[in-house]
Amino acid sequence: MRKRIVIFLSFLVILMLACGLATNTGTGTTPQKKPGNIFANPTASPTIDPNPVSINDALGSLNSYQLTVMFKSTGPDPTQSSTITEVTQRSRDTDAAYTQFNMSIVKKGGGDPSNTDTSIYTIGNDQCSGSTDSWTWTSNTPTQKEMEDLIKNMIGMTPMIDNPTFVAQETVNDIPSNHFTFKVSGLGAKSGAVVNINQGDYWLAVDGQYIVRYTLILETSTAANSEVLHEEVSVDVNHINQPVDISFPKGCLDASKVTPTP
Secondary structure, eight states: HHHHHHHHHHHHHHHHHSSSOOOOOOOOOOOOOOOOOOOOOOOOOOTTTTOOOOHHHHHHHEEEEEEEEEEEEEEESTTTTEEEEEEEEEEEEEEEEEEEEEEEETTTOOSSSSEEEEEEEEEEEEEEETTTTTTEEEEOOOOHHHHHHHHHHHHOOOOOSSOOOEEEEEEETTTEEEEEEETTTTTTTOOOOOEEEEEEEEETTTOOOOEEEEEEEEEEEEETSOOOOEEEEEEEEEEOOOOOOOOOHHHHHHHHHHSSOO
16 A cells, blocks of 8 residues: 555656656646546546546646645654655746755654755756755757657556545635545555554546545554554645746856756
């Protein structure tokens, strides 16, 4: 179970850190639902479609947005934890993206967390990544950029959802959305672990069928509570089609002057 969540998050991280999300060359219209979603026997109302479009298709159709992804894990020792947070802003009008990636790890035994912070700016064919005092500048040719976008557009992702049930229509992140709940099937079946928490929720935009918010909280323990594993995953899409200003910081501009153009 934990491996499936890590794989899902890793795909998101890899895609976004590899030059930002691909630019969709469409006109900003509502994304079309495509096959291949990993659902098992949806039980939602027959008039409410529980199947989201893939994250890549959905975000590629928006003019601008902010995407926040968080993955938090604690256990089996209660003193150890890891938290990964990624916030991406995207403007299709200016062909620009900004991603802030943070990873915080507390080792077994506790103590101060080990933090990793990385920023990535992508504007047109140029990209700059690094942190406050160290930046790396890369410039792609139009042909290289076109090929990278093509490859990324081939990959569509949908977070794990099992047997969703429709709850109600609600407004989330200022977007009219359909709310569904689900539970992960088979959790603890192989390990014999006790399932303490198994709760998934997601909201699909009424207009567009894309994920506006997704949360999954899982917790298992041994019978004697000697090991407790707690996992949380969340995805939030907001500031949809609102103006966003993305520009290279001074450190990036300085790095561009000493980096040869390919």
